[in-house]
Amino acid sequence: MSAFDVQRVREDFPILRQEVRGRPLVYLDSAATAQKPQAVIDAIVRFYQHDNANVHRGVHVLSERATEAYEGARETVREFINARDAREIVFVRGTTEAINLVAQTYGRKNVGPGDEVLITHMEHHANIVPWRMLCEQTGATLRVIPVDDRGELVLDAVDALLTEKTRLLAVTHVSNALGTVNPVKELTRKAHAKGIPVLVDGAQSVTHFPVDVRELGCDFYAFSGHKMFGPTGIGVLYGRLERLESMPPYQGGGDMILSVTMEKITYNRVPHRFEAGTPNLEGAVGLAAAIRYLRSLGMDAIAEHDRALMAYGTQALESVPGLRLVGTAREKVGVLSFVLEDIHPHDVGTILDREGICIRTGHHCAQPVMQHFKVPATARASLALYNTREDVDALVRGLHKVREVFG
Known part of the structure; x- marks a missing residue:
């Protein structure tokens, strides 16, 4: 120390x-919510005092500065988790919304009757309920990797549970109830060997050790700002670009479209396709400040x-x-x-x-x-x-x- x-x-x-x-x-x-350093508080106050305006569509100077700060925050997140492309960073309300987004876009498109979604016995409800809901909607089955009495995954069971019916593996990086660090790199390798994509709940991991999504190899990674010394109401869904580009929109409204007529809608490019409505601007600014603070330490x-x-x-x-x-x-x-x-x-x-x-x-x-x-x-x-x-x-x-x- x-x-x-x-x-x-x-x-x-x-x-x-x-x-x-x-x-x-x-x-x-x-683990429930982290406190905020002065640097994060100051960044939010400074945004409201000097740069507050809506993003992307304004031509005036405040909108341009707000857009620069918002998209700059996306690049800060990309660097923090070592994503390849800033387009792989989707801003959401938090881990819960990120997982629901994947369940209701990738899941609804790729999971059907007789298919299976695989999770673990130690998941937070946010990584159980969306998959249970998806299974009820599609006729799929939810399968579960067991844990032992130490609170570790029974890895010997994984190979048998990853089958030709498995359409996605969703696993927590760190258990919020136990603190267990799961071997997500190994799990991802096993899943990918059978062509199965992997979502990782990173809500409890990104504050404790470095996370490199390319090294882990996962398809999706989700985390929340408020658990990493940033504001509430902001979070991140990382998705490999080819995965995100194959997914339909999650919600409808402003900024997720390129054009709208009464006859046809043309959807926006990734990641804006998944960011309907006015985003949490100060949340993104505060999250970027939290990341800079963590990197400074x-x-x-x-x-x-x-x-x-x-x-x-x-x-x-x-x-x-x-x-x-x-x-x-x-x-x-x-x-x-x-x-x-x-x-x-x-x-x-x-x-x-x-x-x-x-x-x-x-x-x-x-x-x-x-x-x-x-x-x-x-x-x-x-x-x-x-x-x-x-x-x-x-x-x-x-x-x-x-x-x-x-x-």
Whole structure:
């Protein structure tokens, strides 16, 4: 951690300076939404103060500047994930919309009765429900790669599940409920060997380590701005250009067309074909600022900080009497999910809140994996680049307080 000055990083996040309930804020809920550095806040304010106008169609100077900022953000995203072409970057509201877009465009065009869509047992609901809906609409079947008791995929099952009926594999890069890092490069290789495209849910990965979509080889990659220290309401769907160009529009309206008559509509080129209506301009600007901030720190340095803090946090939590970690994969990042013996996770979260500690409790929009581990819910502490060992120590003290309250 010597190469990563976490105390200096914390100074960039104004929200962390406050006290809550008379105690210094300990924010351990970044997997739900991450806090924003001043650089992102300033970029959004500056856009509204100086450049705010609608994009693409205006000939006045503000519209030209707004368009330059918006399309510049697309190029910033392209560089960040090493896509080949800026046309492969589609701005959406977030990971959820990105997956729904693929399900209702690529899926509706290529999945039919008797076909199969393959997902995993650890998916977030956003990577389950759209595929279930697609299967109900088309008569296809949803198949599932199982997980073991460590929270790792049962890779021996993959080859048998990838069949001539499989039309798409959709898999999370990092489980939001367990922290498991899945071998998406290997999974993509296996799927492509049988001509099966792959979608990766990257909502929990892009903040923890470098992501190179060309190295992974996937066909689609989705992530959200608000989980990577950017604004809410903005996200990205990366799609290989040939995939996107083969897909019909997702929604109708302005900017996704080239011409409209009452007799005929000519649709716009990729990526604008998938960006109907006025886009989230300040969101794109803020997302670009968040990416620049991450790159200024260095993704490799962030990853090393994360690994060290996860190791420290795992060891610290294992010392708490009656605590059981849920998800002990050999490779995991960002997430420490646990249950305390005979104490409901919601009670754990409520008492920790009184100590100024923010964690998440519940099923984390991953009910199937909760059912696998035979728990209704877990308490989840999620770590980010601004968290410290002192935050982990405060969590452990808070958990001892929880045990005292419940005797």
